[in-house]
Amino acid sequence: AANWRPDAQTFGRILLYQGDITRVDTDAIVNAANSSLLGGGGVDGAIHRAGGPAILEECRQIKARQGGCPTGEAVLTTGGALPASYVIHTVGPVWNGGTKGEAELLANCYRNSLRLAAENQLTSVAFPGISTGIYGYPKADAARIAVREVQAFLKGNELPATVVFVAYDEEARWVYEQEL
Numbered sequence: 177a178a179n180w181r182p183d184a185q186t187f188g189r190i191l192l193y194q195g196d197i198t199r200v201d202t203d204a205i206v207n208a209a210n211s212s213l214l215g216g217g218g219v220d221g222a223i224h225r226a227g228g229p230a231i232l233e234e235c236r237q238i239k240a241r242q243g244g245c246p247t248g249e250a251v252l253t254t255g256g257a258l259p260a261s262y263v264i265h266t267v268g269p270v271w272n273g274g275t276k277g278e279a280e281l282l283a284n285c286y287r288n289s290l291r292l293a294a295e296n297q298l299t300s301v302a303f304p305g306i307s308t309g310i311y312g313y314p315k316a317d318a319a320r321i322a323v324r325e326v327q328a329f330l331k332g333n334e335l336p337a338t339v340v341f342v343a344y345d346e347e348a349r350w351v352y353e354q355e356l
């Protein structure tokens with residue numbers, strides 16, 4: 177498990193880390209999945225590559241049981257070979273100009289992921305910028321929603337104790353810094 181803590185900035189219970197989420201050693205990392213749960217590109221591909229087949233196997237079982245994961249909702253699987261014990265798969269909205277309920281759906285991703293973490297007694301959770309890659313959500317707007325929802329949830333709940341925002345590049349890090 178990689179040691180990410182030295183270059184994380186802390187904002188109380190919220191940390192900001194720049195790097196690869198597959199190397200982050202929190203109880204759970206969040207995946208920006210698609211509704212099929214069967215894997216894709218971007219962070220989803222990286223998580224399945226690094227975590228190995230156990231994650232996809234559980235995703236297949238969930239899909240067989242409930243037909244996938246609707247936008248805004250979240251499901252929990254093993255972390256397989258990742259340093260994180262679990263993966264929370266949430267499905268972000270595809271950006272469509274902002275008038276198709278994208279903001280509320282993105283907020284739901286954060287709320288439902290955090291609720292799942294709390295229900296499973298998880299102490300620490302790391303989030304990528306859900307929807308801000310292939311799904312095209314403007315990064316600053318997405319970061320504003322992410323920070324607002326995480327702060328609101330932490331105010332009302334003891335768990336998770338720590339939430340890490342993972343910025344994949346310097347621009348994303350800067351955007352989170354502005355919001356935090």
Ligand code: ADP
Binds near residue numbers: 198218220305312
């Ligand atoms: P979506 O389809 O929800 O937009 P993407 O995976 O395309 O999901 O991108 C989501 C965000 O994850 C983007 O900001 C992208 O830069 C970032 N990202 C991609 N790979 C990684 C990684 N290995 N670790 C952390 N963040 C990543």
